[in-house]
Amino acid sequence: MDDSMKKALGECVVFRKTPRLIRGMSLLLCLLAISLPEVQADPWKQKRSMETENTALGEKSVLSSMNMHGTARSVAKEIQQQKTVSGRIVDEQGDPVIGANVVEKGTTNGTVTDADGRFSLSVASNCVLHVSYIGYLDEEVQISGRTSVNITLREDTKSLEEVVVVAYGTSKRSVFTGSAASVDHTKLQSPNASFDKSLQGQVAGLQVMSASGQPGSTSSFRIRGSGSLNASNEPLYVVDGVPISANTKYSKLAEDNSNSSSILATLNPQDIESVTVLKDASAASLYGSRAANGVVLITTKNGKLGKASVSFHTQFGLASVPKAYDMMSSAEFYRMKWLSHYEQKREAGESPEKAAVSANAFAQGAITFNPYNVDQPIDANGNLVNGARIIVDTDWQDEIFKTALTQDYNVNVHGGNEKTNYFFSAGYYDQEGVTPSALYKRYSGKGTISTDVASWLKAGMNITFSHSIQHSEVGGGAGASPLYNALLFPNGVPVYLTDRDGNPILDSSGNKQYNFTNPTSLDFNPIAIPQMDLNRSKNYRFLASAFLDFKLYEGLNFKTVFAPDYIHYSESRYWNKEHGNGPAYNGRADRYHTTDLVYTFTNTLNYTNRFAERHLLNAMAGFEYWQSDYERVEAGATTFPLNNMYELSSGASALSPQSKSTKETLISYFGRVEYTYSDRYNFSVSLRSDGSSIFGVDNKWGTFWSAGASWRIEQEDLMKSFEWLDQLKLRLSYGTSGNNQGLDRYQSLGLWDSSSDYIYGTSSGTGHTQLANPHLKWEKQAMFNVGVDFRFLNRFYGSAEYFYKSSKDLLYKYPLAASNGFESIMMNMAKVANYGVELTLGAHVLRDSPLKWNIDFNLSAIRDEIKDLVGDDQIISNTKKIWSKGYSQYEFYMPTWAGVNPVNGDPQWVKIDASGNRGTTNVYSQATYEKQGRATPDFYGGLSTNLSYRGFDLSVLFAYSWGGLVYDALYAQIMHDGNQAGAQMHKDELMAWTSSNTNTNVPKYVNNNTNASDGISTRFLYDATNIKLKNVTLSYTLPSGLKPVSDVLKGARIFVSADNLFTWFKDDWKGYSDIDIFGIGGYNTLTAIPVPTTLTMGFNLTF
Known part of the structure; x- marks a missing residue:
């Protein structure tokens, strides 16, 4: 070996502990370069240099190949002109790019970035640095004498092979045959306790409805419509591969109160890496009997390669109700009452003076308080007497709503090397509600670690713990709701007892005294009761998973996962003995304790x-055992000696305790095969068989399958000439799935109950409460999906899809004759269909300049239709809807409002006679009920955009819903036209019919009216079209390497954000800004807390 060869080999230094294959290839490349003759070595005249830092051992390796034919003089000259330049390479999110190639353009001089994205390189003072990394666009930077430079790489959507999370694993987006959409953690940042509210408007085909502003409350999820009538329509939630329960069965209060806690809120959004929504059968059917409503895959954060990094995140938010009902002032309400009574007395022949005295007395009686400082504030001519003034004008909405504070603190540490990675986090979340007693607190922690135990074995564990506390508004129905009563209390009712001058009356201790006298709710005060009563819950959740992954053979792995999910949920409710609900019981306390141990073995x-x-084969076979052991204990007591004694032992009378324990088991066998030919033709099939304990003995098992195919058209030779086309993929799938969600665990069995309702002689007996149905089986669903994905000019992208989802054997309460002793029996009898189109579009509008602009848009148009319904139409009275064949299950059913009779001011409704002729009637009971249209929209979706410039980022998210109907039940309560004696009224009531105002849609106001003009009708049915400005966020990311803290502080970001800023309604919607089409009455309940507008400020620090 000659001297030049020996010198060349000296350059081929390879880290001694790198894998043998890499060492061998590196030496081979060096020797190849050396052995080439000079004329053949031209391609090697650029030096390829790679310098990597081994974070575990702190050593470096150098891999290089270079032209050995240069002269010593040229090398010396190059060294004399060089200077050291250092810097950091990051991506568009500010995260370090590890292993990026940094090369002095036109030379062989280069290096790679370390685990923190940093590099240091000796270069010519006026050189150009060329930076490249797989999945990103190349960048070139002119040094111009600088010694420090920081570079941001932009994602190359053309070359990046995106990985999508799927059932029981991951898949390359390019070969995926199903329909799925992913949202990463950067788009889940919001001040909400739960991540679900952040998804609104971000995924085509997904509707997220939240009609309650109670901290920690649940949302309604619908993926491609509603496929069930009586079972749950919520999707299956899977956290890191483990199915979890997200229903509210743990909450007793959920039966009375729409503001109950969401189990999803036990998951800290700051620990979530991404959320993937599986929408079609090819993507979701591997979850079998639980996948009919779609699947939401939640992937939490894990450790990353690199030295330990600590991140701290905090945010503070202020929330307030953006819009309230425009209620009458105290003077307006008083005069409305006074005038109606005055006219009645005058029509009865009384003198103006007598009528005025009687009207003043009536108005004060209706309010139960005189809001004026004189006894007869209005004279016989209807004028205010001299000296009369209002002393009480309480804005009850202003009193009940407050500005609420949200605090969120999170810290995590993560890192890893070639063998082991880890992620540990802790969080504290504290959100006040906009109503007096509402709040939600959460303490959370997470630990994840995975390691390569041996070359053939990988092991890991993921543990999540949370403890949450929720204070809700007082339950017991609308009559006990502080919010509902705040709307119905006239402004003339004071919060505190006052004298005739409007001054508060103090007690013996000098404190203000609450006023409990009002015209609508006996012995109640919306501000005082939340402070005197309790409605609290606590939740402890421990979710864990441990896995072993064995490499049995090249390409063959066996993985076993054990995942326990333990939930302990408790609720406490107390009604004081003096005011509100409590006096009927002389004080009452209730306790509910629930535990649910769920474990999954996969x-x-x-x-x-x-x-x-050309051939790629992926196959998977599996077995899964799932079990839930659920227990619940209820106890209560009444007759307490003093207030604020909450313990059951303090009550003199114990309520009958109750307990319940159930068990559910699901055993599953499943498999999937995926085949790809020539990287362009992709095929997949899956099969799952589930055995469930909740169905009849004849139908314990169900089998579900799917088949899908995709064609990467852009890979065809005939498409190669279209250089502007980056992707054109056609997808097609069909498959089946089932639904067992939300069913009572013993629905197929005959049940008996021992109760005092069943008397045999002088003793309690046992009665039959539920008919058995051994034939009860799965709800089944079949879905067809066709879609196309496209991307062109490496700038524009999107997808379009059509689906048809047919659901049959739906659980239906079949009505029985009274002679059977039962009203109904649960049977599989109904069939519904959901079908529609989805469109997703996006563009990097500006990308190749310091100013960057991205925009994304999605649209979904979905219809649902009841295809089969045994028996007559079923009226769902508490929702003002009807189930009827050929119509949506969200079809409104009510009388048609025909306006006001201009002659006498009477309300009018449509009446259809036996011959089908349409007329009108002023008698509500004679009005004809008709189908009025569906609550679901014609189409809905979202629009998001992001602008960034030199560290500044501005993002905006709109969510929209077009078409559909919504019923404003609250507005109906405050437009009663006198049907509710002392209840407050909306200002629109001032437009009521009079002899001088005949062209109006508000009937004549009559005290103690009985014409039911506020009854359920299209008078309060509105077009639900709306556009919501969901989020605006402005942030600034400090430049990396900022002195003097750069050695400690690796990154910093500050931001300000606003949520639920504004909602535009096409119709003259009077209510609060958020509506829930899936709730009772199309608006949710009368007790729902409005969703507030929130202004948030915060910062992220990385060390």
């Missing part, structure tokens, strides 16, 4: 093989 065998270059 075993999968995975095989991957690429053969003959």
